[in-house]
Amino acid sequence: MAITTCIFDAYGTLFDVTAAAREAASAPGCERLAGLWVRLAEDWRRKQLEYSWLRAITGAHADFWQVTQDGLDWALEAHGLQGDARLRARLLDLYRALSAYPEVPAMLAALKQAGKATAILSNGAPGMLASAVASAGIGGLLDDVLSVESAGVFKPHRSVYDLVGQRFGTAPGQVLFVSANGWDAAAGAGYGFVTAWVNRAGAPVDRMPWRPAHVLADLTGIPALAEAA
Structure with missing residues (x-):
């Protein structure tokens, strides 16, 4: 898929x-x-x-x-x-104005050029997410910013991951879910997403029932991964 x-x-x-x-x-x-x-x-x-x-x-x-x-x-x-x-x-x-990692703008731009929908799915409250996105200047590279506040519970509850399909009409297998939190990437895999764990610190894989399909050192390889997956 x-x-x-x-x-x-x-x-x-x-x-x-x-x-x-x-x-x-x-x-x-x-x-x-x-x-x-x-x-x-x-x-x-x-x-x-x-x-x-x-x-x-x-x-x-x-x-x-x-x-x-x-x-x-x-x-x-x-x-x-x-x-x-x-x-x-x-x-x-x-x-409220955290810096984005250096590779983020070019990575998102490449995904948009390839015709992929892009969005954030975060524990963050809508206001704090809006501030961070604006500060990083990446709002024009995102189709949406989804907050767990729509579900009323934090990740990794399944109802949070449900927000993606509700917004984009996708099956889980059509979604590449990217997280720097090993537990989040694992839970997303259990949900059915294709998942990529951004393991910047070189940490061990979390011992959970599921494992991310891909492990990357940073976000630069995401566009190629999205095309190949």
């Missing part, structure tokens, strides 16, 4: 989730953050994801902006920075 539609996770896949902490650490007067921003970014991301899973399991849904703030608050406290309201506000502002 030919691929007609390419669907991308947003955070960590198209947008660099470490960019907010990295940029904040480079500002004058942030010498303390400069020595620990990598660990802060890692803790922030880990708690952000953990809280999304816990909320999905318990049925205590809140949008991803709330989860993002909760994860940041935990990370700031873990590193002794919980009293720095100015830093917190700066990090959240930067998160």
Whole structure:
């Protein structure tokens, strides 16, 4: 079955989730953050994801902006920075305008030139996704931006993946689903998507019942993969 539609996770896949902490650490007067921003970014991301899973399991849904703030608050406290309201506000502002990975615009343009539909499917709340897409200047290369808020639960719940077929009228096998989260790529494979895991860190494959069909180091090979799949 030919691929007609390419669907991308947003955070960590198209947008660099470490960019907010990295940029904040480079500002004058942030010498303390400069020595620990990598660990802060890692803790922030880990708690952000953990809280999304816990909320999905318990049925205590809140949008991803709330989860993002909760994860940041935990990370700031873990590193002794919980009293720095100015830093917190700066990090959240930067998160709304995360940098896209360098290969993203050309990769999306190549998919559009090949006649593929393109979209984001993300845990992100609509407002934060709109800000990130606008900041990266990729809105004209996307046919839609789909948020889990339409399903009321976070990934990897199947109802989130259902949003793709509802929007594009595709069968799962017509969709190339791309994520930098191994668990997301695996769950997408279980759903029936053709999946590509963008494994920038060279991590082991997650031990789940399903595995991604493809593992890539970055996004540059996606257009060729979409044609060949």
